[in-house]
Amino acid sequence: MRDLEDQPVSVAETQRPTVAIDATEATPGDIARTTLRAKIRDHPVLVSHDGSATRESIQIADEAGALVLDTTDSSDETQSTLVRVAKTYGFSGLIWHDTPSEPIDYSRTIDDFETSEEYLVEAAIGAGAFEERADQTEVLVAIPAYNEAETIGEVVSETAQFADRIVVVDDGSDDDTAERAEKAGATVVKHRRNQGYGGALKTAFEEADRLGVEHLVILDGDGQHDPADVPNLVETQRESGAEIVIGSRFEGDSDVPLYRRFGLFVINTLTNVGLGTIGHGSWIRDTQSGFRAYDAEAIRSIARDDAIGTQMSASTDIIHHALNQNYAIEEVGTRITYDAENSNSQHPLSHGVVLIRNILTLIEQERPIMLIGVPGFLTATVGFGLGYWALTNLFHTGDFPVGLAIASLFFILSGGLACFSAVILHSIEVHLG
Numbered sequence: 001m002r003d004l005e006d007q008p009v010s011v012a013e014t015q016r017p018t019v020a021i022d023a024t025e026a027t028p029g030d031i032a033r034t035t036l037r038a039k040i041r042d043h044p045v046l047v048s049h050d051g052s053a054t055r056e057s058i059q060i061a062d063e064a065g066a067l068v069l070d071t072t073d074s075s076d077e078t079q080s081t082l083v084r085v086a087k088t089y090g091f092s093g094l095i096w097h098d099t100p101s102e103p104i105d106y107s108r109t110i111d112d113f114e115t116s117e118e119y120l121v122e123a124a125i126g127a128g129a130f131e132e133r134a135d136q137t138e139v140l141v142a143i144p145a146y147n148e149a150e151t152i153g154e155v156v157s158e159t160a161q162f163a164d165r166i167v168v169v170d171d172g173s174d175d176d177t178a179e180r181a182e183k184a185g186a187t188v189v190k191h192r193r194n195q196g197y198g199g200a201l202k203t204a205f206e207e208a209d210r211l212g213v214e215h216l217v218i219l220d221g222d223g224q225h226d227p228a229d230v231p232n233l234v235e236t237q238r239e240s241g242a243e244i245v246i247g248s249r250f251e252g253d254s255d256v257p258l259y260r261r262f263g264l265f266v267i268n269t270l271t272n273v274g275l276g277t278i279g280h281g282s283w284i285r286d287t288q289s290g291f292r293a294y295d296a297e298a299i300r301s302i303a304r305d306d307a308i309g310t311q312m313s314a315s316t317d318i319i320h321h322a323l324n325q326n327y328a329i330e331e332v333g334t335r336i337t338y339d340a341e342n343s344n345s346q347h348p349l350s351h352g353v354v355l356i357r358n359i360l361t362l363i364e365q366e367r368p369i370m371l372i373g374v375p376g377f378l379t380a381t382v383g384f385g386l387g388y389w390a391l392t393n394l395f396h397t398g399d400f401p402v403g404l405a406i407a408s409l410f411f412i413l414s415g416g417l418a419c420f421s422a423v424i425l426h427s428i429e430v431h432l433g
Contacts, residue, residue, distance in 0.1 A: 017093030017113055018067075019123070020046040020082045021100045023053040028060045030100040032160060032185020035064040040164050041106055043095070046086060048078055060184065064160050083120055097123040139234055140213040142167045143186070144200035144290075145221035149175040152221045156184035159219070159227040167207050168221065169200040177221075197290075198314030205294075205303040216294045225291045226335040233293035236332050243298040243327035244318075246284070247291030247334030264288065271316055275323055284329060288315050291334055301325055376418025383411025 019038040023031055035045045045066040049058060062068050067089075071081050079096060086094045093113055097104055105126025113121045141163040145152050156166055168181035172194035181188050189203055201218065208216040215234050219225040229247055237245045249264070264286070271287040294302065301321070302308065308317045322329060386408035394400050 015092060016041075016043050017095050017121075018044040018046050018086050018089075018091040019095045019097055019104070020048065020079075020086070021097045022078055023047050023049040023057045023061060026053075026057065026100045028054065028057045028183050029185055031057055031061050031066075032064055032157070034097060034100045034104075035061060035066045036160055036163075036165070036185060037103060039065060039161075044089075044091060046082055046094075048082055050078075056183075060157055063157050064185070079120065087119070094120045095123050096120055099125065138214040139164050139217065139230070140167060140208050140211060140215070141165070141217045141219060141227075141230060142169060142204035142208065143181075143219060143221045144169045144171060144197060144204060145173065145177050145181065146171040146194060146197075146200070147173045147175050147177060148221040149173070149177045149180050151223040152177050153180040153184040155219075155221055155223055155227065156181055156186045159230065160185055162227055162230040163217070165211070165213075167204065169203045169207075171195055171197075171200040196309075196314075198309045198317070201314050201318075202303075202308055205299055208294075208299045209303040212296070213299070214296055216299050217292070218294075219291050224337050226337070229291070229332075229334045230293075232332055232334075233291070236330055237293050237295055240330050241328065242330040243295050243325075244322050244329045245293040246286055246289050246329065246331045247293075248286035248289055248331040249334065249336050250285045251331050251333035271319070275316075275320060277323065284319065285331055287319060289334075290315060292318075298322065298325075298327060372418050373422030376415045376422060378415070379411050379418065380415025383408050383413075383415055386411060 047061040047066040051072040108124035166186040168186040170178040390404040
């Protein structure tokens with residue numbers, strides 16, 4: 001915890017009245033939400049405590065960017081002490097919020113402040129910033145979480161300074177994931193039962209669409225992703241105009257283990273082949289990264305797409321959707337921590353097998369000629385070669401090689417059936433897809 005005198009304040013912050021709360025009676029969640037709502041509107045925040053507040057409350061206030069004031073040794077009343085400190089910092093005024101469990105109506109409060117001659121005004125209670133539309137909530141960070149109680153609180157706290165709002169989608173956890181996320185300041189949307197990673201993503205998109213946010217950033221709740229990279233993804237999206245920005249493990253300084261690098265190479269190659277992104281400039285280096293930013297157009301479109309799967313293949317399904325919508329996709333470097341506690345509860349091998357199976361299914365549906373037709377043609381060609389060999393042997397020796405003939409027939413029939421199936425599937429895709 002930093003001392004008050006060590007907490008710098010910018011000149012811009014002094015031009016708005018500071019929001020002040022007392023942490024003694026407030027919960028950590030109240031402190032985090034109040035601070036986040038104030039920071040959205042560029043109001044500095046003063047949090048006082050008399051030594052009886054919980055250590056977690058003080059830590060969250062400090063990490064959220066509030067100025068923390070210990071009034072244990074002060075003989076003045078809390079409000080008087082806060083006013084004195086606010087004037088010392090040069091703040092234009094002080095908004096006293098004595099019920100931090102309730103949101104501040106900033107429109108009414110600022111009107112009261114501007115018409116009042118007093119340095120301190122009481123906060124008006126009303127609709128909070130989190131219930132407003134996109135002009136107040138630009139960046140929403142959504143965190144799908146399933147039994148992430150060990151890490152979710154820290155992830156939410158570290159993310160708070162980079163987002164206007166944090167939503168944790170608790171996918172039917174049977175631990176304290178939801179409680180710890182709320183305590184850290186996140187809004188929690190709970191599934192009664194586990195719906196899978198894709199189901200949690202779907203809820204995140206629907207929530208972002210409901211709120212009308214400008215940017216939705218998805219990151220994992222296990223601590224693998226670095227929340228400090230959130231501004232990089234959002235800024236890249238604003239500058240490039242891309243509907244989707246992917247935090248790539250192959251563009252930055254991530255120390256990807258060799259076995260993961262090989263597995264990801266196989267999966268990324270199959271995915272790019274299946275999606276048809278094999279041309280120059282269209283190849284996606286990290287198709288399976290869950291750390292992504294989506295703009296408002298992508299949010300609306302994906303939230304309404306019922307074809308997005310409920311499991312881990314949802315990442316591929318979303319890219320498939322994006323390509324069908326002709327969305328631009330950018331990749332930026334990001335840092336991944338693979339030794340994070342509780343990270344990636346699914347075994348990498350089983351995870352990879354599931355992904356490859358889903359990708360092959362996608363290729364079968366989208367590229368039947370490539371996956372089935374070409375191998376079928378090659379198989380039939382081998383069969384004809386074996387048949388030619390059998391007939392040549394018959395003419396030259398008079399002996400008919402039954403085994404060779406059976407093998408030839410098997411290859412020809414198998415290859416022919418594969419080619420026929422590929423043509424049928426391709427026709428279905430063209431006319432009904």
